[in-house]
Amino acid sequence: MSEDYEKQILAWFEDFHLNPEVSWKEFRTTQAIADILDNLGVTYRLFPDVTGLIAEIGEGDDVIAVRAEIDALWQEVDGVWQGNHSCGHDAIISMALGALLYVKDKRLTKKLRFIFQPAEEKGNGSIAMIERGAIDKVSHLFGIHLRPVEELPMGRVSASIHHGAAIFLEGKVHGEDAHGARPHQGKNALDVVVGLHQFIKSIYQSPFEAYSAKLTKVIAGGESLNIIPGSAEFAIDVRAQKNEVLEKLKDRIDHGINSLKDLYGVDIEWKWSDFTPGAEVSTEAEEIAEEAIRNIAGSEALAPPVITSGSDDFHFYTIKNPKLKATMIGVGAELQPGLHHPKMTFNRSALDLGARILAETLLRA
Template sequence: MNVVYEKQILDWFLDFHRNPEVSWKEFRTTQTIAGILEELGVTYRTFPDVTGVIAEIGEGDEVIAARAEMDALWQEVDGVWQGNHSCGHDAIISMVLGALLYTKDRTLTKKLRFIFQPAEEKGNGSLAMIERGAIDKVSHLFGVHLRPVEELPLGKVSPSIHHGAAIFLEGKIIGSDAHGARPHQGNNALDVIVGLHQFIKSIYLSPFESYSAKLTKVIAGGESLNIIPGTAEFGIDVRAQKNEVLGSLKDKIEHGLNSLKTLYGVDIEWKWSDFTPGAEVSKEAETIAQDAIVAITGREVLASPVITSGSDDFHFYTIKNPDLKASMIGVGADLLPGLHHPKMTFNTSVLDLGARILAEAMVKA
């Protein structure tokens, strides 16, 4: 542990935490990271069309990379809608910058690349970085993420996080309004919503698989309670631990929507968005991360791989480059009440720990 580095990492975290920026609008965050890299004398590049930074140290043809996501969520906090780092991306930026601190003066036989990526919460920021060469010549890629208390207790560290796959549907029911006294003259969109809710709860796949589908948005009706609404908007959150199971779930939902159109005599329009693939964890990268955890903290800190229904666009890097050996390190941080909760808090003492483990994993690779 380096006390100066530990304080610096915490100071960076506090600055990012106080200045959250939502997906694709991480302008100050990008500028701040670039300024830090300039002060450290590290080569980096930014992009004219998207936020994000890619920095490099070391020499050689082979590249070992670490990735940090930069965006905050847009959510209501104490009655006010605002950017909020309730997923801990402010911590992740700080840990990856910390890993750079811990490696920049070491003798390196390969290049180390640090990817500061926008729009993870949109599920496609990684694709923008891939298009801009983020994983060109990269053999190993490491991520890091704080885990809630139900997954990892404070002080425990996992060598891998096995995220599930996720995709979202936004749809619109187009029927016809009617007077509340003459329901037979219209097509009640709320009847369709109720039917849709019942349908998605009756989708059955193998009980050996982990999956879920649920309505997360319904907008229908207006101020007049005597008008039966003919139109409604809705959203569905769809998740599965495996990519192929998510595909089956998606097909069943589309079949059900087409059936509901016929049953209720309405039109239903929909589109899928923000697909995030499930984890494809490299056993080799996982082993390297495990060895790094043990080297920095001892075997008593090592935890088993984390399996979670949450998703992360980190896994697009391996989907787009199957030869890439990747693993995301999970850090127990006494994180409460949970990820994406507007009042999420964690123990900041883990920031330096995560930085040192990530640095060790990059050097070992």
């Protein structure tokens, strides 16, 4: 039976892998999952205004949930811009559906809810699912994700992934153009951007905290090399392992930009977007996952918690409902060169292992 399930999980993966769809446009992916659920006789809810769906099995008032993200990235692969599942969401869908296969004929005393969520890569798909009742009455929430080789080797599984927090800033400097021979007649936007770069590199938090802030985009000037640009666009990527450290960084950057406006006599407009909170891992949920890993793969397979500077909107579920007990399982799968790399590959035999561990976790919860 397990062998048949593994073949099915791999077949599902292959279909999702060959048909990637970017955030909020996962129309075929949503329909493909719905078709699979129809074949399994599982009830689900679709939504008229967003992609994704929520399925449920079992009985009772208590609800245990698992979340699987379904979107792909838009990136350049061999010179062609296209949808690409380089973050492994095709694997996550397949493991979640595989877990459903393993538990659907068990005697369940609680409801098991499967949240197939759109737009994780946009950082706000979880909010859309929360608004549509995804975690109503849910006591425990689990996620699962393949991890790069430098975090977990093949066959090792972690009961928790401690993602960092992230937020992004986009801004524009409004100065005045000037002739290259008469810089005193203008207000050079590049001076402001360089000042901003120096400022964010001089922000210091406790050395015991993990954090970073860096410019990720600068657009200024045109074809005429003798014109000093008065306007420039810029972007900043800000990350921290803890949510409170990220908030301090954000406040310091706001204060610094206001100071640069006065220093250079220019106007600067900016906005923050795509905040993704850091992990709030439940000890109880983590212990449930640990026991599941030991039972399915043996004690030698259990790895320590994964600490990563990457972010995931999974953690909005706990931010919006602090009583929710949640953790995300990390699966070693020989994944390389890394997540979001256009040529990302992994050992597909990890899919069935992940599905069985996730199923055991849900049953133990």
